[in-house]
Amino acid sequence: MALTASTMLPLGTKAPDFHLPEVVSGKATSLSTFADKKVLLVMFICRHCPFVKHVQKELAQLGKDYFTKDVAIVAISANDAKNYPDDAPESLKAFATEQGFTFTLCYDESQETAKAYTAACTPDFFVFDSERKLVYRGQLDDSRPSNGKPVTGEDLRAAIEAVLADKPVTDEQKPSVGCNIKWKPGNQPSYFG
DSSP, X not given: OOEEEOOOOOTTOBOOOOEEEBTXXXXXXXXXXXXXXXXXXXXXXXXXXXXHHHHHHHHHHHHHHHTTTTEEXXXXXXXXXXXXXXXXXXXXXXXXXXXXXXXEEEEOTTOHHHHHTTOOEESEEEEEOTTOBEEEEEOSOSOOTTTOOOOOOHHHHHXXXXXXXXXXXXXXXXXXXXXXXOOOTTOOOTTOO
């Protein structure tokens, strides 16, 4: 397990478009799928990572808490499914069902979407405003699998709430940390160590 930090994509970056299959329904999903929402949260997650397992109940709760609000949530798994079969689409579909995810979960087989977002770890979080400009990239909260702090989603929730209230999101943002995205052989992006 390699501890990896978010790349901290520059604030103000426009959300890159993507075209990915949703693992539960199989429906094609893109940035325009969420055009009617004020806030867009893009999360890079997977099934097997201990850091994601540590926060998976909070991720499910986030989905439930914001389901009826002006917030779109899309989770993307980009791990190499050949070498990490727990992160293959069928396994991800079971994961979404088991956890009761109410948000969209997509599979990025080519890993191009992960590269476009400079995603580096699981979990990795990106919050975009109504103009789809990046206003937050960082941690869910201060909890880690080994530090004993409660999982609250405090940092990520504060960013979402600020955008909903038309208030600025703090510039003091701590990088998310987790397992590195499992790149296919020869596909590791240049921004990634």
